[in-house]
Amino acid sequence: MTTMISRFYASRRRAEAAAGELRNAGFRDVHRFGAAEGETAPDREGEIAALRAIGITRAMAETFADRMAAGNELVIVFAPFGKARLATTILDRHEPVGEAVAAPAPSAPMRQDATPLSTALGLSVLAKTKLPFESTFGIPSLTRPGWFATGGLGFGKANPAPFSSALGLPLLARGATPLSSMLGMRCLSSNPTPLSSTIGMPLLKGS
Structure with missing residues (x-):
């Protein structure tokens, strides 16, 4: 089973560092949300839409968006079976703030994952x-x-x-x-009436 783990960070630098370490550790399904370069606050509806696109429920997406509007950066990782503890350790290494969220990942149909088995096992497409x-x-x-x-x-x-x-x-x-x-x-025979010719008899019936 895949587990969704999320952490908030007080700065973009810490969020990017956490997301980068997760990817370097082999996690493929890592997402960072927050204000773009040069923005003071993220576009709330845009962030909600982006969260919904990876399968987050509307209610949870709105909660996350409210936290980001207050200036926090969000990192979400979908950890495959057996890798949730490693993902948590990496995320917590970069000094997250506020309450953490860990929950079963949204189902494959919601997330529209083209390679659900590979994603669940943390493997590349074979x-x-x-x-x-x-x-x-x-x-x-x-x-x-x-x-x-x-x-x-x-x-x-x-x-x-x-x-x-x-x-x-x-x-x-x-x-x-x-x-x-x-x-x-x-060819064994080019005769159109081979049987009659062989036994020396006329055609049994003329045309």
Whole structure:
């Protein structure tokens, strides 16, 4: 389970130092809020919107915004399972002020996290490619995109050579008489009535 931990600081310098140390320690989900460079106070509605964007409830976002309006800087970290104590130690090292907040992190759907498992475990995304196995081992894809939904299973656009396409091989034969060509023989018969000719009988029925 991911834990949300927050601290307020009396200066931007301390907040930036805390956030920087968290990132250096491997925490990926770190956020700093407060007045921008040159501002005396942050935009309250803007800060609320930014807090809501990372999944903070409206009520909590308003409470945080009120504290920032009084001149405090806010740092929030979403610590993965087993890392909450380390995150707390780092935050407290930079002399926070006021009451701290620690709570279960908002759910993944609220936070719209594209990689919830990696975020929860504190890991980088394992693969950014559509074909991770092929990219990892340096081999071409055995099937082309859409093969199973089209020619491979007989749906949609017909694939004249699904087996060859699946294995990435050329067609075994392109001629009209593949068996004869493969064995190096001419066509067994070019006679349009081979059975009648073989037994010496006329056609059983004329046209």
